[in-house]
Amino acid sequence: MNIILLGPPGAGKGTQAKMMIEKYQIPQISTGDMLRAALKERTPLGLKAKEYMDKGALVPDEVVIGLIQERLKEPDCSKGYILDGFPRTVAQAEALDKVLAGLGSKIDHVISIEVDKSDLLKRLTGRRTCRQCGAMYHVIFTPSLNKDLCDKCQGELYQRDDDNEDTVRNRLEVYDAQTFPLIQYYQQKGLVRKIEGVGSIQQIFENIVKTLA
Numbered sequence: 001m002n003i004i005l006l007g008p009p010g011a012g013k014g015t016q017a018k019m020m021i022e023k024y025q026i027p028q029i030s031t032g033d034m035l036r037a038a039l040k041e042r043t044p045l046g047l048k049a050k051e052y053m054d055k056g057a058l059v060p061d062e063v064v065i066g067l068i069q070e071r072l073k074e075p076d077c078s079k080g081y082i083l084d085g086f087p088r089t090v091a092q093a094e095a096l097d098k099v100l101a102g103l104g105s106k107i108d109h110v111i112s113i114e115v116d117k118s119d120l121l122k123r124l125t126g127r128r129t130c131r132q133c134g135a136m137y138h139v140i141f142t143p144s145l146n147k148d149l150c151d152k153c154q155g156e157l158y159q160r161d162d163d164n165e166d167t168v169r170n171r172l173e174v175y176d177a178q179t180f181p182l183i184q185y186y187q188q189k190g191l192v193r194k195i196e197g198v199g200s201i202q203q204i205f206e207n208i209v210k211t212l213a
């Protein structure tokens with residue numbers, strides 16, 4: 001099952017992808033996580049990407065397309081994968097189609113998670129992530145038991161550099177201008193399944209599972 005999770009920043013792509021990994025035993029491929037990992041290693045790619053990410057702008061298409069092209073060749077992708085945060089422009093979607101055609105593969109489902117803009121700002125400015133295991137929390141909606149520590153692994157919780165209000169506003173504008181058109185792109189291919197992204201995280205997950213059944 002090759003799945004794309006589409007949705008604005010804060011829609012819950014990462015949250016749902018982590019639950020889908022367990023259920024379907026396929027990897028989550030998040031270009032955002034890959035870029036943040038490159039930055040942590042202080043690679044030239046990571047340092048360059050940070051300049052864009054800190055502004056809430058998109059990293060150039062050729063950079064992320066190159067990353068995905070390599071990642072999809074890894075053996076763990078053979079049974080399927082969940083693309084989270086890629087593609088994000090029509091050029092990326094077209095490049096993905098080409099890469100997949102070359103591999104004799106295709107996208108099976110595009111899950112579009114829909115959430116109002118007013119909710120997204122609240123979700124992102126309150127998000128906390130575990131440095132160690134990547135688990136996600138929210139200071140109001142899903143707080144950890146101990147304010148600064150992860151419930152699962154006791155790792156330190158941190159706030160992403162791009163989760164401040166100004167950068168979030170910019171990310172939402174970039175989404176409208178560059179990523180929203182992808183819904184139509186995939187609708188034309190008959191692949192889009194819309195999911196209401198407001199409500200309990202578990203209920204949203206169950207709706208995704210139903211949609212994929």
Ligand code: AP5
Nearest residue numbers: 009010011012013014015031032053059085123127137138
């Ligand atoms: P990326 O890391 O992909 O960020 P994003 O798309 O902006 O999305 P987020 O990760 O912020 O949101 P999410 O939908 O995963 O929500 P989450 O589950 O965490 O990209 C970051 C940057 O990298 C980009 O700006 C760009 O610069 C660069 N980049 C990445 N990919 C690129 C590409 N393909 N091309 C070019 N550049 C690229 O949830 C958010 C919060 O809400 C959490 O606190 C969570 O606990 C909470 N929450 C989740 N679900 C619910 C719910 N149902 N109710 C209440 N709260 C909830």
Ligand code: MG
Nearest residue numbers: 013014015032
């Ligand atoms: Mg995410």
